[in-house]
Amino acid sequence: MRIGLLTDGGYPYATGESRLWCDRLVRGLAQHEFDLYALSRSAEQEAQGRVQLPPQVGRVRTAPLWTADEDAGSGHRIPKGLLARMMTGGGPRSYGRRERRLFAAHFTALATSICTAGVTGTADEAGADAAATAAADAQFTAGLYGLAELAREHGGLSAALRSEPAVRVLEAACRAPGTGRAVQAATVPDLLAFVAELDRVLRPLSLDWYDEEGLGAVDLCHAASGGVAALPGLLAKRFFGVPLLVTEHGVQLRAHYLAATGAPLGTPVRALLAAFHGRLASEVYRQADLITPGNAHARRWQERCGADHDKLRTVYPGMEAARFATLGESDGDCGPDTLVWVGRIEPSKDLIALLHAFAGVRRAEPEVRLRIIGAPAPGAEGTTYLAHCRALAAQLFPDEAADAHAVGDNPVTFEDIGGAEVADLADAYAAGGIVVLSSVVEGFPISLVEAMFCGRATVSTDVGAVVEVIGGTGLVVPPRNPRALADACIALLRDPERRARLGAAARARALELFTVEQNLAAFRGIYLELISRSPVRREAEGAPRPFAMPPEARVPVGWTTPPPHTPSWAVEGVCAGVRGTAAGDG
Numbered sequence: 181m182r183i184g185l186l187t188d189g190g191y192p193y194a195t196g197e198s199r200l201w202c203d204r205l206v207r208g209l210a211q212h213e214f215d216l217y218a219l220s221r222s223a224e225q226e227a228q229g230r231v232q233l234p235p236q237v238g239r240v241r242t243a244p245l246w247t248a249d250e251d252a253g254s255g256h257r258i259p260k261g262l263l264a265r266m267m268t269g270g271g272p273r274s275y276g277r278r279e280r281r282l283f284a285a286h287f288t289a290l291a292t293s294i295c296t297a298g299v300t301g302t303a304d305e306a307g308a309d310a311a312a313t314a315a316a317d318a319q320f321t322a323g324l325y326g327l328a329e330l331a332r333e334h335g336g337l338s339a340a341l342r343s344e345p346a347v348r349v350l351e352a353a354c355r356a357p358g359t360g361r362a363v364q365a366a367t368v369p370d371l372l373a374f375v376a377e378l379d380r381v382l383r384p385l386s387l388d389w390y391d392e393e394g395l396g397a398v399d400l401c402h403a404a405s406g407g408v409a410a411l412p413g414l415l416a417k418r419f420f421g422v423p424l425l426v427t428e429h430g431v432q433l434r435a436h437y438l439a440a441t442g443a444p445l446g447t448p449v450r451a452l453l454a455a456f457h458g459r460l461a462s463e464v465y466r467q468a469d470l471i472t473p474g475n476a477h478a479r480r481w482q483e484r485c486g487a488d489h490d491k492l493r494t495v496y497p498g499m500e501a502a503r504f505a506t507l508g509e510s511d512g513d514c515g516p517d518t519l520v521w522v523g524r525i526e527p528s529k530d531l532i533a534l535l536h537a538f539a540g541v542r543r544a545e546p547e548v549r550l551r552i553i554g555a556p557a558p559g560a561e562g563t564t565y566l567a568h569c570r571a572l573a574a575q576l577f578p579d580e581a582a583d584a585h586a587v588g589d590n591p592v593t594f595e596d597i598g599g600a601e602v603a604d605l606a607d608a609y610a611a612g613g614i615v616v617l618s619s620v621v622e623g624f625p626i627s628l629v630e631a632m633f634c635g636r637a638t639v640s641t642d643v644g645a646v647v648e649v650i651g652g653t654g655l656v657v658p659p660r661n662p663r664a665l666a667d668a669c670i671a672l673l674r675d676p677e678r679r680a681r682l683g684a685a686a687r688a689r690a691l692e693l694f695t696v697e698q699n700l701a702a703f704r705g706i707y708l709e710l711i712s713r714s715p716v717r718r719e720a721e722g723a724p725r726p727f728a729m730p731p732e733a734r735v736p737v738g739w740t741t742p743p744p745h746t747p748s749w750a751v752e753g754v755c756a757g758v759r760g761t762a763a764g765d766g
Contacts, residue, residue, distance in 0.1 A: 188404075189219065195225055198405060203231060206237060219245050219384065244383075294455045341378060373446070465485060474494070477644050495703065520616065535592065538576075538666070542591065609634040
């Protein structure tokens with residue numbers, strides 16, 4: 181079958197989210213043909229190039245979300261019709277009276293639904309709130325698809341969104357009774373900032389992907405994340421009835437909430453953006469034929485955002501186990517007196533709590549060492565946080581020496597993967613007997629799964645999907661609790677047999693649940709299931725057919741057409757005898 185894979189800031193670019201997972205999916209399901217529809221997030225991402233694509237990728241269509249002008253990318257919708265193209269030179273045009281009236285109606289519905297999001301009453305008004313929410317959802321749906329149809333037919337959506345009438349409509353919606361306090365406080369600069377962000381987010385509505393040669397030709401749309409990446413899938417289902425599958429390893433709405441706190445935007449703008457993304461997430465979950473969260477933590481978020489329980493099916497992200505096979509199957513404990521932390525160094529990993537916990541471990545077990553292996557997160561924040569952690573480690577653990585003539589040594593080391601002592605990721609986990617995770621915020625803990633593949637005992641904080649991943653094969657403590665973290669580490673350091681049992685159980689669990697093979701098998705079945713229950717699609721003329729592209733259409737020469745001539749043996753032999761018999765019978 182033909183799959184339309186929808187991505188936002190990831191595959192097929194060399195950097196970005198879900199890049200490895202998408203590549204493994206496309207390569208692992210080689211019996212299907214994939215068309216990639218990718219949204220890029222920055223000029224730097226496009227400049228870094230794309231990964232090498234396998235032969236089953238039929239076409240790649242990309243569009244930027246970071247450009248300032250509507251016609252900056254080659255994938256934007258131009259007006260339909262010969263007259264429209266002659267009048268505008270083939271580019272976006274200003275709306276006429278009818279289009280302006282349609283835009284005002286659709287944008288008013290969209291803005292009203294956004295401004296009333298999150299406004300709830302008392303417990304006695306629960307029924308009224310449910311009805312109001314349903315009405316606002318209907319307004320959002322009507323406004324979103326109305327704008328999409330307007331952009332499809334006439335283009336010009338970006339200019340209309342940034343126009344003065346749009347700002348006036350948004351201002352009226354913010355000032356209307358029943359809106360939230362933060363929204364009502366929006367000033368004109370706030371409104372301008374919001375429509376600029378809204379224009380960027382709604383850029384997929386203006387793309388030229390929605391025709392019979394684009395997304396209308398695929399059998400299934402598979403969005404690699406929710407939010408903006410799923411917008412083309414929503415329109416493909418709206419215009420062509422293409423079934424939509426949404427995979428979220430980390431919930432996009434949650435990621436937006438976390439990122440919004442540090443954004444250089446005013447409170448009213450953040451409130452409006454949060455309301456829009458909440459409405460969009462609800463619409464994506466309503467329209468999706470199936471939703472595959474990567475863990476139960478993401479699944480709970482999706483259910484809270486309105487996803488139907490019957491549409492949810494947890495599929496764990498697959499990870500390569502072969503690279504850790506040698507270490508996982510070895511009998512040695514490698515570093516029985518060493519704790520290892522592996523990951524990207526940033527504030528959410530709470531290395532400060534880990535260092536304070538290690539101080540407690542050292543008081544009980546003076547010979548224990550801590551190796552922190554990883555690079556800082558990109559940007560100034562990651563670099564600053566690493567420097568702060570180094571300073572704290574130097575303060576808590578002054579260089580120690582065995583005697584007056586020995587060189588002092590700090591029990592805490594900060595190392596990068598790729599160095600002399602830690603050549604690759606497997607060597608990082610081989611550096612110690614216990615792997616520690618101290619995060620305060622976590623989605624699917626990849627480093628924890630890698631430690632399980634390596635057969636390592638683990639001590640983790642109870643955040644995100646940690647408990648679901650560990651499943652009783654490691655110790656779990658509350659986050660931001662250095663004493664509990666230290667006590668759990670001390671317990672495993674003093675009990676090597678328990679450490680070995682937990683490590684073996686962790687490896688067995690990881691091999692059962694988190695391999696690439698189980699992930700591919702799950703999606704292979706899901707694809708067939710969705711196609712089997714999708715409605716029959718009819719051509720303008722001719723008989724119904726169950727798929728957008730029948731198998732015989734891929735044969736170079738039509739096998740249903742008769743041969744150009746009848747073989748002589750058929751004429752003189754069997755066929756002649758048949759004709760003669762028929763004549764004799766007549």
